[in-house]
Amino acid sequence: MSINVTKAYLPPLEQYVGYLEGIWERGWLTNNGPLVQQLEADLSAELDGSQVQFMSNGTIALQVAIKALEMTGEIITTPFSYVATTTAILWEGCEPVFVDIEEQTFCIDATKIEAAITPRTTGILATHVYGYPCDVLAIEEIAKRHNLKVIYDGAHAFGVRVHGRSLLSYGDISTCSFHATKLFHTTEGGAIIMNDKELARKVWLYKSFGHVGDEYFTLGINGKNSEFHAAMGLCNLPRVPGFIAARHKLVVLYRQELAGLPLQFPESQEASLEYNYAYFPVVFETEKQMHQVKDALAAQDINTRRYFFPSLNKLPYHTGADCPVSEDISRRVLSLPFYQELHLRDIQRIGIIIRSNLD
Ligand SMILES: *Cc1c(COP(=O)(O)O)cnc(C)c1O
Numbered sequence: 001m002s003i004n005v006t007k008a009y010l011p012p013l014e015q016y017v018g019y020l021e022g023i024w025e026r027g028w029l030t031n032n033g034p035l036v037q038q039l040e041a042d043l044s045a046e047l048d049g050s051q052v053q054f055m056s057n058g059t060i061a062l063q064v065a066i067k068a069l070e071m072t073g074e075i076i077t078t079p080f081s082y083v084a085t086t087t088a089i090l091w092e093g094c095e096p097v098f099v100d101i102e103e104q105t106f107c108i109d110a111t112k113i114e115a116a117i118t119p120r121t122t123g124i125l126a127t128h129v130y131g132y133p134c135d136v137l138a139i140e141e142i143a144k145r146h147n148l149k150v151i152y153d154g155a156h157a158f159g160v161r162v163h164g165r166s167l168l169s170y171g172d173i174s175t176c177s178f179h180a181t182k183l184f185h186t187t188e189g190g191a192i193i194m195n196d197k198e199l200a201r202k203v204w205l206y207k208s209f210g211h212v213g214d215e216y217f218t219l220g221i222n223g224k225n226s227e228f229h230a231a232m233g234l235c236n237l238p239r240v241p242g243f244i245a246a247r248h249k250l251v252v253l254y255r256q257e258l259a260g261l262p263l264q265f266p267e268s269q270e271a272s273l274e275y276n277y278a279y280f281p282v283v284f285e286t287e288k289q290m291h292q293v294k295d296a297l298a299a300q301d302i303n304t305r306r307y308f309f310p311s312l313n314k315l316p317y318h319t320g321a322d323c324p325v326s327e328d329i330s331r332r333v334l335s336l337p338f339y340q341e342l343h344l345r346d347i348q349r350i351g352i353i354i355r356s357n358l359d
Contacts, residue, residue, distance in 0.1 A: 002301040003346055007339040008180035008187075009243065011235035019231035028227060035230035042237055043191060047166045050193045051200035054230060055207060058155045058177025058190035060223040062088035064206045065173040065192055066125070068199060069149040073120035076148075078108040079313040079326040081127035085153045086312040089125060097121070098313040100323040105129065106266045109325075110138040114146075123149040128157040128167055131183075131278040132268045136162065136170040151175065154193070158184045159240050159276035168193045173203075178233060183247075183278045184240050186233035189225050246340045247277035253344055254280055254336070257351030261358065280338040281307065282354075287331040289358055294334055296357045302350060307335040 019035065028034065036054050043052040055061040066075070066088060075089050079098040089096040099116050102109045106129040113124065124143060126134045134152065143150045152170055155177035160167040168174040178189035192203050205212070210220025255265075264283040268275070284290040294304050311330040313320035336350060 002303065003337045003342075003350075004303050004339075005305045005307075005335055005337050006181040007341060008185060009236060009239070009340060011232070011239070015235050016231060019234065020228075023227050023231070030224060030226040032224070033227040033230070035227045035234060036225065039186075039230040039233045039237070042234070043193075046237070046240075047193055048169045050166070050169050050195055051197060053192045053200065053203050053207060054186075054225050054233075055175075055190040055192055055223045056225050057188050058153075058175055058179065059084040059088060060207075060221065061175040061177070061190040061192050062125070062151070062153060063092055064203055064221065064223050065151045065175055066092040066094065066123075067206055068192075068202045069123060069151065069172055071123040071149055071151075073122050074118060075123050075125050076108075076113055076116050076121060077125045077312075078127050078129075079311045079320065079323040080106050080129060080308055080330060081153060081312060082155065082308060083312065083315070084155075085125060085127055086315065086318070090318060094122075095120075096125075096312075096318070096320060098320040098323050098326075101129075101326045101329070103325055103329075104266065105132040105134075105268050106326075106329060107132060107134040108139075110135040110142065113139070113142050117146055117148075121146070121148060123151065125151045125153065127153040127155070128160065130266055130281060131156040131158075131160050131167075131276045132266060133157070133160065133162045133167050133270055133273060136167070140170070149173075155179075155182065155190075156278045157276070158182065158278075159244050161272075161274040162270060163272045169195065172196075172199070178229075183243060183276055184233075184236055186225070186229040186236070189229045189233065243340055244276050247338070250338065250340075250342055250347065251277050251280060253347050254351075257347055258282070258354065261355060263354075279307070279335055281333050281335045283329060284332045284334065284358075290332050290334050292357045292359075293354050296353050297350065300349070300353065302337060302346075302353070304337065305335045306330075306333065309333070 207223030
């Protein structure tokens with residue numbers, strides 16, 4: 001049987017059907033229905049009282065965030081993320097300015113941000129890579145000093161806490177993706193998380209075509225999400241602590257199986273971190289070893305993913321300044337299969353294949 005790199009959790013069907021019955025009774029399918037309102041309220045409680053807007057996906061969330069914060073010109077960003085982080089900037093007509101990453105967390109290196117600021121810089125868009133936190137306190141200070149707005153792409157960060165609060169409560173805006181492959185999912189979906197009520201109203205307008213009834217305020221887009229997606233979220237949300245606990249156990253097993261091998265794992269020294277174990281990436285000593293292992297696993301129907309490759313300053317349609325650390329890590333990194341129902345015997349098989357393909 002094939003093993004995929006991720007596997008979406010599906011709640012008990014009866015529970016989802018229970019929500020469907022409510023949708024059928026009400027005949028209210030989308031446009032801020034009661035399940036969307038319920039999910040937003042539950043998420044707000046989960047995310048320390050922040051204003052939460054449920055969005056169609058994590059990419060539109062990023063684009064609406066850039067619009068709502070009126071970022072223009074240059075946006076300082078990370079080259080080590082999913083492509084949507086960079087394309088959201090380009091799609092909004094801004095220029096991504098890449099700052100290289102830290103060797104341990106693979107997040108943007110905050111000590112290199114100030115050197116990249118120019119008179120055209122209006123903001124910072126950084127990713128909490130694999131759920132490891134950016135240096136949010138240092139970035140906040142830099143942003144204050146230079147009057148910049150901050151967006152965190154928190155697509156990997158659901159359930160992470162740092163300095164006693166949700167990692168998604170940092171920045172002017174944090175975005176999240178609730179895509180089926182993520183730790184917490186709503187099939188497709190995402191969110192914009194912020195603390196400012198005025199900003200939340202602006203985001204609401206942008207995601208709802210820019211009008212309320214017959215009154216037209218601004219350019220907008222359709223960034224809403226439906227009752228069906230909210231229902232999936234309501235089924236899954238209470239299970240997140242269980243997901244995280246199960247994944248923690250799998251990480252321990254993986255680390256045991258891979259002990260003593262010349263592999264690097266991203267990590268964070270942040271003492272206050274409560275981590276979510278969103279992914280299981282490994283960095284090989286060479287790109288050749290990475291390919292050998294990837295191919296050997298694929299021959300056994302075990303799928304892995306070069307998450308993230310390429311380094312985003314090397315996209316074929318947009319080239320940025322050199323980022324040697326990001327380029328080097330992205331060539332050697334591989335995300336191994338990782339989801340709650342992965343079995344010990346699968347991890348052992350994967351461990352044996354890796355061990356015998358490192359020459
Ligand atoms: C998944 C992901 C996105 C995109 O989210 P979608 O909901 O798929 O649009 C953006 N950034 C990162 C880092 C992601 O992992």
